[in-house]
Amino acid sequence: MIPLARLAPLALLTALLLSACVSPAWDDHDYALKAGKTAESAVSAVRFARSVVAHRDRMTGPYAEVVLTEAVRDLSSVNDQFGGVQPPSDSSDRVRDEVLRLTERAESEVADLLIQWRRDGVKDPEAAVRELDGLASELSDFAEKHR
Amino acid sequence: MNEHARVLHARLHLLDRQVVRESDDRLLCKVDDLEVRPGDRPYVTAILSGPLALGPRLGGLPGWLMTETDRLFRGEARPGPYRIDMSLVTDVGSAVRVAGHPQDLALERWLTRNVVGRIPGAAGTPEQDAPESTAQDVPENTAGDASEKTLRVREREEDRPDTMRLGGLLGRTVRGPSGEVAGDTADVRLVQDGPLLAEVRQAFRLAGLLIARRRAGRLFGYERGPGLWRPSLLGALVRRMHGEIRYAEWDQIESLDDDEVRLGVAWDRLRSTADL
Amino acid sequence: MKRLLAVTLGILTAFGGFVDIGDLVANAVVGSRFGMSLAWVVIVGIVGICVFAEMSGRIAAVSQRPVFDLVRERMGPRAGLVNLGASFFINVLTLAAEIGGSALALELVTGINYLLWVPPVALVAWLVMWRVKFETMERVFGLAGLALVVFIVALWQLGPDWGELTTQLVRPPQDEGVPTYLYYAIALLGGAMTPYEVFFFSSGGVEEKWTRKDLVTARANVFVGFPLGGVLSLAIAACAATVFMPVEAEPGSLGQMVLPVAEGLGKVGLGVVILGVFAATFGATLETALSSGYSLSQYFGWQWGKYVVPGRAARFHVTVLASVIVATALILTTIDPIKVTEYSLVFSAAALPLTYLPVLMIANDPDYMGAKVNGRFSNVLGSFYMVLLLVVALAAIPLMIATKAGQ
Numbered sequence: 001m002i003p004l005a006r007l008a009p010l011a012l013l014t015a016l017l018l019s020a021c022v023s024p025a026w027d028d029h030d031y032a033l034k035a036g037k038t039a040e041s042a043v044s045a046v047r048f049a050r051s052v053v054a055h056r057d058r059m060t061g062p063y064a065e066v067v068l069t070e071a072v073r074d075l076s077s078v079n080d081q082f083g084g085v086q087p088p089s090d091s092s093d094r095v096r097d098e099v100l101r102l103t104e105r106a107e108s109e110v111a112d113l114l115i116q117w118r119r120d121g122v123k124d125p126e127a128a129v130r131e132l133d134g135l136a137s138e139l140s141d142f143a144e145k146h147r
Numbered sequence: 148m149n150e151h152a153r154v155l156h157a158r159l160h161l162l163d164r165q166v167v168r169e170s171d172d173r174l175l176c177k178v179d180d181l182e183v184r185p186g187d188r189p190y191v192t193a194i195l196s197g198p199l200a201l202g203p204r205l206g207g208l209p210g211w212l213m214t215e216t217d218r219l220f221r222g223e224a225r226p227g228p229y230r231i232d233m234s235l236v237t238d239v240g241s242a243v244r245v246a247g248h249p250q251d252l253a254l255e256r257w258l259t260r261n262v263v264g265r266i267p268g269a270a271g272t273p274e275q276d277a278p279e280s281t282a283q284d285v286p287e288n289t290a291g292d293a294s295e296k297t298l299r300v301r302e303r304e305e306d307r308p309d310t311m312r313l314g315g316l317l318g319r320t321v322r323g324p325s326g327e328v329a330g331d332t333a334d335v336r337l338v339q340d341g342p343l344l345a346e347v348r349q350a351f352r353l354a355g356l357l358i359a360r361r362r363a364g365r366l367f368g369y370e371r372g373p374g375l376w377r378p379s380l381l382g383a384l385v386r387r388m389h390g391e392i393r394y395a396e397w398d399q400i401e402s403l404d405d406d407e408v409r410l411g412v413a414w415d416r417l418r419s420t421a422d423l
Numbered sequence: 424m425k426r427l428l429a430v431t432l433g434i435l436t437a438f439g440g441f442v443d444i445g446d447l448v449a450n451a452v453v454g455s456r457f458g459m460s461l462a463w464v465v466i467v468g469i470v471g472i473c474v475f476a477e478m479s480g481r482i483a484a485v486s487q488r489p490v491f492d493l494v495r496e497r498m499g500p501r502a503g504l505v506n507l508g509a510s511f512f513i514n515v516l517t518l519a520a521e522i523g524g525s526a527l528a529l530e531l532v533t534g535i536n537y538l539l540w541v542p543p544v545a546l547v548a549w550l551v552m553w554r555v556k557f558e559t560m561e562r563v564f565g566l567a568g569l570a571l572v573v574f575i576v577a578l579w580q581l582g583p584d585w586g587e588l589t590t591q592l593v594r595p596p597q598d599e600g601v602p603t604y605l606y607y608a609i610a611l612l613g614g615a616m617t618p619y620e621v622f623f624f625s626s627g628g629v630e631e632k633w634t635r636k637d638l639v640t641a642r643a644n645v646f647v648g649f650p651l652g653g654v655l656s657l658a659i660a661a662c663a664a665t666v667f668m669p670v671e672a673e674p675g676s677l678g679q680m681v682l683p684v685a686e687g688l689g690k691v692g693l694g695v696v697i698l699g700v701f702a703a704t705f706g707a708t709l710e711t712a713l714s715s716g717y718s719l720s721q722y723f724g725w726q727w728g729k730y731v732v733p734g735r736a737a738r739f740h741v742t743v744l745a746s747v748i749v750a751t752a753l754i755l756t757t758i759d760p761i762k763v764t765e766y767s768l769v770f771s772a773a774a775l776p777l778t779y780l781p782v783l784m785i786a787n788d789p790d791y792m793g794a795k796v797n798g799r800f801s802n803v804l805g806s807f808y809m810v811l812l813l814v815v816a817l818a819a820i821p822l823m824i825a826t827k828a829g830q
Contacts, residue, residue: 037830057689174724269732377802
């Protein structure tokens with residue numbers, strides 16, 4: 001246990017490096033798995049945005065804004081990270097298009113809501129909730145297929 | 148030998164314990180090492196503390212860094228470790244209590260004066276820590292002003308003449324009379340029947356060495372009587388790691404040279420610790 | 424009567440002070456991914472912290488020696504230094520996470536970016552440690568931390584399917600791998616048994632000048648206050664399991680973690696929970712910063728503690744100040760405080776045996792404890808936990824790498 005403790009800083013560094021970057025995809029299967037993970041992360045962010053819009057009366061302004069901002073940030077980093085992975089073959093291109101279409105739509109939708117919220121509240125909350133629900137279930141189906 | 152003399156195991160009961168100043172319960176330092184006057188009846192003369200005492204015990208790179216950094220900032224030509232005479236020790240328990248007014252270590256005084264004391268609200272009165280001029284507790288090392296940094300690498304540190312450090316006895320290889328490896332020194336047994344210190348207390352005499360058959364570091368106190376082997380799982384494990392533990396009286400030891408201990412008698416004739 | 428009041432106050436303080444950013448993050452994340460299937464780990468962790476905190480509190484009351492004194496004394500200078508290095512590293516990491524947590528709580532109230540709140544939070548925390556009396560400090564933030572009880576109220580308001588939550592207790596979700604499950608089990612255990620808790624608890628005992636007479640108070644704090652804190656942890660997990668798990672949302676920020684309370688109780692609940700989170704993380708900021716001072720001072724034998732004026736414990740206060748500065752700098756690099764928390768939990772788990780082994784040894788040493796040595800029950804439990812913690816320590820880092828930190 002003593003050498004283990006000595007290795008701790010090194011292990012931390014390794015772990016940070018491992019988690020900080022997305023490793024390259026080795027083959028189609030690996031790429032599809034990454035696409036599935038990406039969709040999963042996007043589902044999470046969309047759900048939080050949806051909760052805020054659906055329960056907007058129960059929250060304070062700054063709080064809702066923080067949570068929405070986080071959702072936009074999460075979605076955009078998800079897009080950036082996955083977009084940076086080289087698809088290993090032509091068949092992977094299709095997977096890439098499919099997932100990026102969904103996540104990019106989610107990003108622009110949530111970013112839109114954030115802008116409305118900062119201005120004078122979400123204009124049509126019911127429609128937004130429906131839209132986000134639809135997106136989340138599409139993303140969730142995609143993640144289910146690629147795990 | 149006085150039958151009622153107090154018996155301590157140096158590593159278990161004395162080394163690495165907290166030193167507390169009796170007069171105001173101030174935490175002074177740790178017992179980083181013990182100064183021993185060698186001879187036929189060697190005895191402990193002082194508690195040593197500070198980086199110059201801890202560094203050599205740590206060994207390796209951390210120990211080297213610690214001693215060299217300390218020397219770099221010291222003003223004297225031959226810095227020695229912080230020293231508290233054994234005659235000041237009034238009690239050895241969960242902490243070691245010392246009488247008189249031993250001063251704080253240099254780093255504390257420097258930080259009090261130059262960092263913490265300058266922050267509003269510190270409300271410290273460093274004057275309280277001024278040393279009283281008693282003959283035995285003015286170690287040379289605290290005499291210089293630590294804020295006067297002279298950036299010169301010092302000569303090798305030297306202890307007081309005719310003294311050795313108890314920490315150096317621990318972890319030594321023990322050889323039998325014919326040169327075969329018998330084990331490893333695990334602890335030093337001290338008996339309080341040495342010469343009188345300051346005419347009130349008797350010194351702790353080095354009575355003998357506890358030798359473990361296998362090199363496995365510390366005994367954690369599990370060398371003591373069977374009543375103290377709890378929790379039993381841990382006790383059994385530690386005792387197993389060390390193999391048999393025996394006790395060599397001081398006069399059964401022939402020499403202490405070359406970082407080794409040579410016994411005058413065979414391993415089988417040493418006492419087992421169960422008799423202690 | 425006065426004694427009863429003191430005991431009650433102590434219990435409430437322990438209750439409110441139990442949850443910190445680590446428990447909050449670990450329980451919310453685990454609840455959203457594994458439902459209640461890891462609740463048993465929280466219980467194992469609570470029993471463990473009770474066993475060892477009781478021992479260290481008893482040692483502090485009987486011999487006035489705090490935990491890191493014991494580490495140095497029993498493990499020796501070398502192993503002690505390794506332990507010090509590991510504990511100090513984890514402590515500063517946790518401190519950074521707690522400062523980040525307080526700043527995030529302020530962001531949720533004001534909408535102002537948390538990075539702007541980090542320097543003022545650190546400054547105020549340092550001022551509190553510099554000037555405020557130990558007891559006052561502990562009481563104020565411990566009691567304010569009780570606001571987190573809203574998690575229990577919110578859970579009740581959300582009206583979860585209790586039957587579903589109960590079945591989750593024994594049935595982990597099928598779509599998570601075993602290594603990930605174990606990884607989060609270790610993180611939860613690390614959250615419940617963080618080493619700084621015993622450093623702080625035992626040093627606090629010395630700060631408050633406990634004697635044998637205070638053993639009752641110490642035990643009441645441990646055996647009532649900590650389990651109540653554990654109930655709070657479980658409520659946080661249950662809220663996450665109710666709100667997040669069905670929709671596959673995984674909270675990754677403090678704002679998302681308190682969402683169930685907003686949904687259940689509205690604006691008032693939201694206000695109270697953010698107050699609770701702030702009090703808990705700010706209180707833990709103080710605890711971890713002081714603990715880094717405690718551990719370093721106690722290893723080297725320096726005068727430590729808030730029971731003397733700062734000018735009389737210079738090295739201690741310099742250490743505290745330095746760790747606050749380093750932790751603040753770490754958070755200001757814009758590293759995610761929640762991620763820092765997740766790592767520090769796993770490293771804590773890896774360092775647990777180093778801290779608890781000497782406590783168990785000394786609690787059995789009659790030289791220290793006289794008649795107050797461990798009974799059979801404490802020893803059986805203590806030995807069991809030593810074996811468990813050793814396994815956990817060996818598995819923690821490999822699991823972290825294998826699961827890419829639980830992804």
